[in-house]
Amino acid sequence: MSIKYRKNLLICSGSSCHDASNFDLMDFINVKLKEYGLDDDIQVVQSVCFNKCSIGPNMIVYPDNVEYSTITKSDIDDIIIEHLLNGRIVERLVYNDVNIISGTHKKQYRIALRNCGFIDPEAIEDYIEKDGYDALAKCLTTFTPEEVTQQIIKSGLRGRGGGGFPTGVKWDITSKSVAEQKYVVCNADEGDPGAFMDRSILEGDPHSVIEAMAICGYCIGANKGIVYIRAEYPLAIKRLKIALDQAKEYGLLGSQIFGTDFNFTIDIKYGAGAFVCGEETALIHSMEGLRGEPTLKPPFPSVSGYLKYPTNVNNVETFANIPAIINKGADWFASIGTEKSKGTKVFALAGKINNVGLIEVPMGTTLREVIYDIGGGIVDGKKFKAVQTGGPSGGCLTEKDLDLPIDFDSLTAAGSMMGSGGMIVMDEDDCMVAMAKFYLEFTVEESCGKCVPCRIGNKRLHEMLTKLCDGYGTPEDLDLLRNLSVVVKDTSLCGLGQTSPNPILSTMANFYDEYHAHVVDHKCPSGQCTSFLKYYIDEENCIGCLVCARNCPVNAIFGEKKKLHIINHEICIKCGICMERCKFDAIYIK
Amino acid sequence: MGTIKSVADLKNLRSSIQEANQKAIVENNNEKLIEINVAMATCGIASGAKEIMEFLIQELPKRNIVAKIKKTGCMGYCYAEPTLEITIPNEKPMVFGYVDIKRADEIIEKFIKKGELVDGVIPINYELAT
Numbered sequence: 001m002s003i004k005y006r007k008n009l010l011i012c013s014g015s016s017c018h019d020a021s022n023f024d025l026m027d028f029i030n031v032k033l034k035e036y037g038l039d040d041d042i043q044v045v046q047s048v049c050f051n052k053c054s055i056g057p058n059m060i061v062y063p064d065n066v067e068y069s070t071i072t073k074s075d076i077d078d079i080i081i082e083h084l085l086n087g088r089i090v091e092r093l094v095y096n097d098v099n100i101i102s103g104t105h106k107k108q109y110r111i112a113l114r115n116c117g118f119i120d121p122e123a124i125e126d127y128i129e130k131d132g133y134d135a136l137a138k139c140l141t142t143f144t145p146e147e148v149t150q151q152i153i154k155s156g157l158r159g160r161g162g163g164g165f166p167t168g169v170k171w172d173i174t175s176k177s178v179a180e181q182k183y184v185v186c187n188a189d190e191g192d193p194g195a196f197m198d199r200s201i202l203e204g205d206p207h208s209v210i211e212a213m214a215i216c217g218y219c220i221g222a223n224k225g226i227v228y229i230r231a232e233y234p235l236a237i238k239r240l241k242i243a244l245d246q247a248k249e250y251g252l253l254g255s256q257i258f259g260t261d262f263n264f265t266i267d268i269k270y271g272a273g274a275f276v277c278g279e280e281t282a283l284i285h286s287m288e289g290l291r292g293e294p295t296l297k298p299p300f301p302s303v304s305g306y307l308k309y310p311t312n313v314n315n316v317e318t319f320a321n322i323p324a325i326i327n328k329g330a331d332w333f334a335s336i337g338t339e340k341s342k343g344t345k346v347f348a349l350a351g352k353i354n355n356v357g358l359i360e361v362p363m364g365t366t367l368r369e370v371i372y373d374i375g376g377g378i379v380d381g382k383k384f385k386a387v388q389t390g391g392p393s394g395g396c397l398t399e400k401d402l403d404l405p406i407d408f409d410s411l412t413a414a415g416s417m418m419g420s421g422g423m424i425v426m427d428e429d430d431c432m433v434a435m436a437k438f439y440l441e442f443t444v445e446e447s448c449g450k451c452v453p454c455r456i457g458n459k460r461l462h463e464m465l466t467k468l469c470d471g472y473g474t475p476e477d478l479d480l481l482r483n484l485s486v487v488v489k490d491t492s493l494c495g496l497g498q499t500s501p502n503p504i505l506s507t508m509a510n511f512y513d514e515y516h517a518h519v520v521d522h523k524c525p526s527g528q529c530t531s532f533l534k535y536y537i538d539e540e541n542c543i544g545c546l547v548c549a550r551n552c553p554v555n556a557i558f559g560e561k562k563k564l565h566i567i568n569h570e571i572c573i574k575c576g577i578c579m580e581r582c583k584f585d586a587i588y589i590k
Numbered sequence: 591m592g593t594i595k596s597v598a599d600l601k602n603l604r605s606s607i608q609e610a611n612q613k614a615i616v617e618n619n620n621e622k623l624i625e626i627n628v629a630m631a632t633c634g635i636a637s638g639a640k641e642i643m644e645f646l647i648q649e650l651p652k653r654n655i656v657a658k659i660k661k662t663g664c665m666g667y668c669y670a671e672p673t674l675e676i677t678i679p680n681e682k683p684m685v686f687g688y689v690d691i692k693r694a695d696e697i698i699e700k701f702i703k704k705g706e707l708v709d710g711v712i713p714i715n716y717e718l719a720t
């Protein structure tokens with residue numbers, strides 16, 4: 001066996017460190033190490049982005065865990081001579097507040113995801129080893145249901161499914177409804193495009209949800225629980241089923257749990273993957289075998305829900321927080337987050353961001369921290385434009401909101417909402433009108449059709465947006481778009497229609513100039529709406545080879561061999577094949 | 591498996607799980623086991639985590655390495671799947687991303703056997719509520 005390298009230099013391979021260095025750091029260091037005769041002693045390793053893009057290029061010396069930032073060519077000699085040869089840290093290059101491996105300043109804090117990625121989700125023993133089912137044991141054997149509910153109220157936990165209703169208060173209301181039967185329902189429908197928080201929790205730590213549902217049952221006086229989960233989540237379903245069987249075998253579900261007279265069982269019901277079935281009344285109807293259509297509230301499910309019995313509906317992530325609150329105390333939980341939003345929130349980071357992923361941050365973390373420090377910034381070093389939170393019901397937040405501490409109330413005040421945790425990042429190449437159109441397309445497909453404003457109103461909104469993107473919009477359309485948006489919001493039956501125009505209203509508020517450009521200047525500023533673009537042939541570059549004409553699927557290109565070709569814009573469908581095939585860069589768009 | 595009828599039963603079960611882990615250590619000449627977690631949520635599996643898991647299960651014994659290989663849920667590094675988290679006894683866990691068979695092989699030969707790092711290290715950027 002060869003001798004192991006004495007030290008490793010981890011070089012951030014993120015694109016922004018790479019751009020910032022302007023020279024190939026890895027190669028340069030390798031050459032330098034050779035010069036000093038250290039190449040057998042020290043190894044240079046490429047690391048995934050450190051998320052410290054603003055102070056890049058970055059390097060970590062391992063195993064010393066010393067992090068150097070904003071390194072230039074001339075610093076390399078210092079690092080080699082001082083640190084690698086003499087063992088003295090080059091202090092001037094160290095950013096103490098952001099030490100990564102030892103993590104003095106970690107932005108993420110995992111409560112709901114505390115076990116996700118650490119335990120085998122199909123082994124109850126793994127969960128039990130990590131204090132699993134302690135919370136349930138503690139509740140059943142040392143607290144009354146009221147005491148547990150009071151702790152949840154005191155913790156300040158609010159529903160993670162979108163509405164942000166205080167969870168303990170909901171439990172309290174359901175517990176006070178008098179009936180011979182009550183239900184605990186876990187909402188695992190998760191229909192928000194781009195969101196996968198709940199799926200990840202169920203796939204990674206199903207027992208935390210099971211334990212929490214039993215605790216909820218104890219508090220509200222229910223002995224039956226149901227998980228409503230979309231059939232499109234086969235792995236989550238499989239692991240949940242395994243977990244339920246194991247809990248039953250150990251007697252952690254069933255009758256006389258922990259020797260008390262509390263009984264609790266959990267069933268699974270499958271959804272067909274309709275977005276509206278995530279709305280609690282529609283969800284309950286779907287479970288009853290009826291069409292997944294919402295009904296007016298009140299009555300709230302807490303009073304009259306599944307089969308008309310009082311039903312407590314909570315989201316997966318909401319439940320996943322419960323055992324931690326019981327084990328570590330309401331005060332601990334309430335000490336994390338902002339004044340009115342306690343604890344953490346899991347987000348699914350997606351879109352034009354380097355580190356697409358699942359993250360959990362304390363409430364009050366800023367968007368900038370999430371996007372740049374955790375998300376690693378925008379792909380290809382492009383300019384950030386907006387981030388959509390709250391999915392199709394939410395709105396977009398822009399540059400000016402980047403330092404906003406994220407919580408339920410701040411996002412609503414900024415014209416968006418927390419929603420369930422989808423976060424889609426957009427860059428300068430994204431057209432905001434097209435973005436609004438994308439969400440409306442989703443809403444039109446997912447509207448259940450029960451009420452007129454949502455069924456027809458959203459359809460008309462979508463048509464108008466399509467007209468805008470296709471280049472036929474007029475200034476009058478903008479007024480109409482705004483007015484109809486308000487009407488749909490005001491008159492729809494459920495949360496779907498009441499929020500579906502939000503993407504339009506918030507993009508109009510923040511990017512009115514883009515709407516204006518579409519209808520007045522007949523231009524799409526970002527260039528995404530291709531209808532505004534036309535393909536042209538450059539007179540100088542075209543050699544008349546006929547390749548474009550031969551490949552055009554609609555025969556829109558005319559010309560003779562060795563003569564300049566011309567594109568007929570009436571026929572052209574803007575597919576771009578000509579541009580792709582031309583070997584002489586003779587085709588351009590304007 | 592016995593059913594749990596009291597808080598004491600739960601505590602006993604936890605102790606016996608811990609004892610079983612301890613026994614594995616004793617059987618490994620009193621040395622802690624190398625722990626390898628493979629992120630196997632839907633997304634990890636879709637990008638090839640299963641093959642990596644099978645590779646590790648087959649190869650490690652062949653190369654005389656005793657390790658506890660475990661499938662877990664999502665570790666959160668969607669952009670770098672498949673991902674592995676490896677804990678060498680008495681060291682901090684290390685996460686590796688973009689693991690394919692070639693890199694998995696490199697990880698065994700370099701990181702596990704010699705303690706050298708290989709490309710694709712992901713700095714851990716969270717704190718756990720434990």
Ligand SMILES: Cc1cc2nc3c(=O)[nH]c(=O)nc-3n(C[C@H](O)[C@H](O)[C@H](O)COP(=O)(O)O)c2cc1C
Nearest residue numbers: 159160161187190191278279280314315318495496
């Ligand atoms: C159109 C629509 C879709 C919804 N989808 C979901 C969903 O997928 N998951 C979820 O937990 N809540 C969803 N909700 C919110 C639920 O109605 C309900 O408020 C939530 O499940 C309550 O749980 P919580 O208090 O723990 O958040 C949706 C609401 C609306 C209006």
